[in-house]
Amino acid sequence: MDFQYAPAPESRDVVDIRPSYGLFIDGEFTDGHGEPFKSIDPSNEETLAEIACADSADVDRAVKAARTAYDKVWGPMPGRERAKYLYRIARIVQERARELAVLESIDNGKPIRESRDVDVPLVAAHFFYYAGWADKLSYAGFGADPKALGVAGQVIPWNFPLLMLAWKIAPALACGNTVVLKPAETTPLTALAFAEICRQADLPPGVVNIVTGAGDTGRLLVGHDGIDKVAFTGSTDVGKQIARGVAGTDKKVTLELGGKAANVIFDDAPLDQAVEGIVNGIFFNQGHVCCAGSRLLVQESVAEELLARLKTRMATLRVGDPLDKNTDIGAINSAEQLQKIRMLSEVGEQEGAERWSPPCELPQRGFWFAPTVFTSVAQSHRIAREEIFGPVLSVLTFRTPAEAVEKANNTPYGLSAGVWTDKGSRILWMAERLRAGVIWANTFNKFDPASPFGGYKESGYGREGGRHGLEAYLDV
Numbered sequence: 291m292d293f294q295y296a297p298a299p300e301s302r303d304v305v306d307i308r309p310s311y312g313l314f315i316d317g318e319f320t321d322g323h324g325e326p327f328k329s330i331d332p333s334n335e336e337t338l339a340e341i342a343c344a345d346s347a348d349v350d351r352a353v354k355a356a357r358t359a360y361d362k363v364w365g366p367m368p369g370r371e372r373a374k375y376l377y378r379i380a381r382i383v384q385e386r387a388r389e390l391a392v393l394e395s396i397d398n399g400k401p402i403r404e405s406r407d408v409d410v411p412l413v414a415a416h417f418f419y420y421a422g423w424a425d426k427l428s429y430a431g432f433g434a435d436p437k438a439l440g441v442a443g444q445v446i447p448w449n450f451p452l453l454m455l456a457w458k459i460a461p462a463l464a465c466g467n468t469v470v471l472k473p474a475e476t477t478p479l480t481a482l483a484f485a486e487i488c489r490q491a492d493l494p495p496g497v498v499n500i501v502t503g504a505g506d507t508g509r510l511l512v513g514h515d516g517i518d519k520v521a522f523t524g525s526t527d528v529g530k531q532i533a534r535g536v537a538g539t540d541k542k543v544t545l546e547l548g549g550k551a552a553n554v555i556f557d558d559a560p561l562d563q564a565v566e567g568i569v570n571g572i573f574f575n576q577g578h579v580c581c582a583g584s585r586l587l588v589q590e591s592v593a594e595e596l597l598a599r600l601k602t603r604m605a606t607l608r609v610g611d612p613l614d615k616n617t618d619i620g621a622i623n624s625a626e627q628l629q630k631i632r633m634l635s636e637v638g639e640q641e642g643a644e645r646w647s648p649p650c651e652l653p654q655r656g657f658w659f660a661p662t663v664f665t666s667v668a669q670s671h672r673i674a675r676e677e678i679f680g681p682v683l684s685v686l687t688f689r690t691p692a693e694a695v696e697k698a699n700n701t702p703y704g705l706s707a708g709v710w711t712d713k714g715s716r717i718l719w720m721a722e723r724l725r726a727g728v729i730w731a732n733t734f735n736k737f738d739p740a741s742p743f744g745g746y747k748e749s750g751y752g753r754e755g756g757r758h759g760l761e762a763y764l765d766v
């Protein structure tokens with residue numbers, strides 16, 4: 291049945307975007323000394339605001355502010371007092387949830403349904419969760435009186451701007467560290483709104499500092515002598531550069547990098563549920579997800595039927611205005627990312643895979659890519675090996691469980707995987723053999739602040755979330 295949808299736009303009136311933004315250092319918004327840059331709305335290419343760029347003097351100022359705050363205020367503060375600030379931040383995030391969700395969708399291009407129902411609630415949940423740990427660190431399994439590391443330099447990507455900020459800042463603060471965080475250059479606005487939230491929560495100046503800028507600012511931050519810890523989420527290439535840069539220093543590092551997850555469908559899986567899981571696995575957040583289920587491995591005997599059902603489902607996906615509450619797939623975050631998705635998709639065709647997208651009309655302005663599936667994919671194809679980071683699914687088949695494991699593990703990455711089957715024993719058998727940090731069974735892309743997240747191999751090292759996530763910010 292074909293449903294007609296009336297437009298259901300979320301109002302932009304709840305956000306107040308200023309024409310320009312400064313850096314957030316020592317509790318104040320200040321000018322940057324680098325060349326300012328623009329943040330645009332990827333759904334229509336309109337400029338949203340001009341953003342200050344931090345140069346080396348600015349980064350230095352931010353690190354010094356964080357050091358002073360660590361030495362004088364935040365480090366000596368008892369955990370139960372730190373917890374109060376974190377709870378307060380969590381509550382303000384909840385109070386301002388609608389505004390933050392709209393702002394995130396405007397700056398990032400993701401559907402409002404996701405920023406409203408996934409990103410922002412998880413941000414609040416993260417702060418609540420780590421607030422709970424702040425006065426219980428002695429019971430976390432890292433010794434009787436674990437100490438903070440000091441100042442953390444944190445660099446995050448553009449795919450979940452505010453959520454990645456929460457993943458970085460909440461555990462760092464709970465453990466007694468202070469932070470300097472650099473958001474991605476295409477999505478700085480919610481980090482700057484978070485700076486306001488820090489002020490609203492009366493967080494002591496210097497505990498959280500936000501420096502905006504591009505890769506150069508990130509390099510200055512992670513290379514700064516005054517930081518004790520580097521936390522990075524982003525591309526594997528930059529992750530490797532950072533790992534080389536900190537080698538031989540005392541800095542502790544956690545890296546959360548790319549992925550090429552296998553989503554494995556056995557012939558006894560409930561196929562309609564699996565189709566929903568596949569769609570959620572690869573089209574959630576336009577596929578800009580490091581743990582996206584970008585390689586579908588389907589058992590040969592059900593491949594034809596599953597693909598037919600998948601295509602029927604894909605034809606119902608609604609691509610368009612991120613602020614429309616009915617939108618399933620929003621805008622691609624940047625022209626560069628769109629270019630990369632297009633390039634790899636063309637390579638897929640050239641290498642002999644079969645490309646299919648449902649008929650779908652894309653808006654004229656902005657950055658858009660139709661949901662796409664490739665069949666007849668070989669393991670050697672670039673679309674089966676490289677992270678596309680877009681709404682593009684590569685389908686391979688297998689005959690036996692052993693072959694499924696071999697193909698799933700045939701990747702330089704190891705962040706996540708999915709298994710769909712009716713048999714509990716098979717789930718456990720697969721989970722033992724899949725080399726991935728997170729394995730979902732009969733579901734996909736489920737996140738909870740209490741559960742650790744992180745990768746094997748080129749997906750990085752260290753864990754974020756849960757009790758394990760504390761370790762990255764403690765001197766253990």
Ligand code: NAD
Binds near residue numbers: 449473504526528547
């Ligand atoms: P990126 O690694 O270039 O950028 C991530 C962050 O690192 C940004 O804040 C950026 O400004 C900063 N950065 C860039 N160069 C740096 C350097 N030398 N030192 C310190 N910081 C630096 O990622 P990208 O360009 O946004 O995306 C490229 C590819 O990375 C994507 O296509 C995707 O495959 C992958 N990616 C993965 C994740 C993830 O969550 N694992 C997130 C975003 C992108």
